[in-house]
Amino acid sequence: MQKFYTESSRLDDVNKKLVPKDETIKFLLDYSMALSVIDYHKMKFEALLN
Amino acid sequence: MKQSNNSSDAFLVNAYMNGKESALSELVTRHKQRIYSFIYSKVFDRDVAEDIFQDTFIKVIKTLKRGAYNEEGKFLPWVMRIAHNLVIDHFRKNNRMPKFENNNDFNIFSVLSDNALNIEKQIIKGQVESDVRRLIEELPDDQKEVLMMRIYKDMSFKEISEQTGVSINTALGRMRYALINLRKVIDKHNIILTN
Numbered sequence: 001m002q003k004f005y006t007e008s009s010r011l012d013d014v015n016k017k018l019v020p021k022d023e024t025i026k027f028l029l030d031y032s033m034a035l036s037v038i039d040y041h042k043m044k045f046e047a048l049l050n
Numbered sequence: 051m052k053q054s055n056n057s058s059d060a061f062l063v064n065a066y067m068n069g070k071e072s073a074l075s076e077l078v079t080r081h082k083q084r085i086y087s088f089i090y091s092k093v094f095d096r097d098v099a100e101d102i103f104q105d106t107f108i109k110v111i112k113t114l115k116r117g118a119y120n121e122e123g124k125f126l127p128w129v130m131r132i133a134h135n136l137v138i139d140h141f142r143k144n145n146r147m148p149k150f151e152n153n154n155d156f157n158i159f160s161v162l163s164d165n166a167l168n169i170e171k172q173i174i175k176g177q178v179e180s181d182v183r184r185l186i187e188e189l190p191d192d193q194k195e196v197l198m199m200r201i202y203k204d205m206s207f208k209e210i211s212e213q214t215g216v217s218i219n220t221a222l223g224r225m226r227y228a229l230i231n232l233r234k235v236i237d238k239h240n241i242i243l244t245n
Binding site for chain 1: 074
């Protein structure tokens with residue numbers, strides 16, 4: 001019954017040590033590996049290479 | 051705790067900008083908890099926090115690879131600022147289209163329902179009603195007249211008797227026979243009149 005009237009503080013979750021998923025980290029590292037920025041006459045082009 | 055020179059953020063950022071990919075891994079590992087917790091403390095949603103964290107680092111990676119980052123020993127505050135701006139963007143976007151927040155205990159769709167018939171049921175309902183109309187057309191005129199007045203015009207038997215010039219009992223009897231006849235035809239031809 002108490003669930004109708006109260007809710008657990010959402011800050012409880014914040015106090016736990018929260019970290020992003022491993023997949024997210026892996027995606028970022030892979031993205032970084034794939035991204036290359038090409039300089040051409042003061043212009044910069046981004047290229048994603050597999 | 052003071053970081054040694056070859057593992058400070060500035061050193062790692064510099065190494066990454068010079069092409070050392072593993073430096074990024076080190077930076078992410080070092081700061082992921084603080085940045086992710088900061089984002090989560092604003093949005094209170096693991097999936098949204100995950101998305102914003104990812105977008106934050108995509109911006110970081112792009113800026114560093116473009117060489118557009120000016121290292122002043124403030125890597126973490128800079129990343130936090132990016133995350134903060136993305137959180138603001140997230141709320142701006144959501145203000146345009148507010149969402150109800152569901153949690154594990156309560157889902158808004160458990161109490162909201164759409165009672166309108168779907169297209170299939172609307173078609174079935176239309177067919178059933180037209181079948182009933184056709185069956186009524188087959189009834190003798192006197193029965194049909196009473197049934198139409200009672201069901202479709204919602205008249206009382208008193209009004210029906212006044213309009214048709216027969217007694218209430220006769221009108222009741224005609225209604226009764228009309229229903230009996232309809233049931234007979236429906237049974238005989240195995241007509242299904244349910245939605």
